[in-house]
Amino acid sequence: MAETARPHLFAGLAPAAGDKVRACCTCGYRTSPRVSRVRARNALEADHGTSLPTCGLCGRTRWERDEIGRYTDVEVLTDDQVGDHMIVCRDAPSRCRDLAARRQVDLDRAVLGDATPPPTLRMIRNRDK
Numbered sequence: 001m002a003e004t005a006r007p008h009l010f011a012g013l014a015p016a017a018g019d020k021v022r023a024c025c026t027c028g029y030r031t032s033p034r035v036s037r038v039r040a041r042n043a044l045e046a047d048h049g050t051s052l053p054t055c056g057l058c059g060r061t062r063w064e065r066d067e068i069g070r071y072t073d074v075e076v077l078t079d080d081q082v083g084d085h086m087i088v089c090r091d092a093p094s095r096c097r098d099l100a101a102r103r104q105v106d107l108d109r110a111v112l113g114d115a116t117p118p119p120t121l122r123m124i125r126n127r128d129k
């Protein structure tokens with residue numbers, strides 16, 4: 001089975017033996033146990049690499065992070081049919097859908113713009129002149 005590109009985002013921390021923690025990736029990867037959550041997260045970024053999330057609908061790239069460094073309003077959607085993964089704003093807020101709709105209109109306009117023939121001018125004669 002072909003491996004599709006999965007988003008690699010810091011997903012959280014998992015407890016490990018001896019008061020240690022592992023950092024988890026949204027793809028399922030876990031670091032080896034580390035003595036602190038900061039070290040675990042650094043290890044994830046250094047050893048595994050994490051993605052910068054971009055919303056697949058509205059194109060948003062700036063996100064808040066919570067106290068352990070997770071992106072707070074990012075959601076990874078999985079299309080089970082094709083196995084695709086997409087990062088979107090959590091719960092697809094109306095702002096996100098509005099922007100997505102506007103981008104779609106712009107795309108439609110860009111496509112149609114090339115196909116529409118240039119307008120032709122019709123001369124209307126002024127009979128009185």
Ligand SMILES: [Zn+2]
Pocket residue numbers: 007008009025026027028029048
């Ligand atoms: Zn990963």
Ligand SMILES: [Zn+2]
Pocket residue numbers: 055056057058059060088089096097
């Ligand atoms: Zn969005």
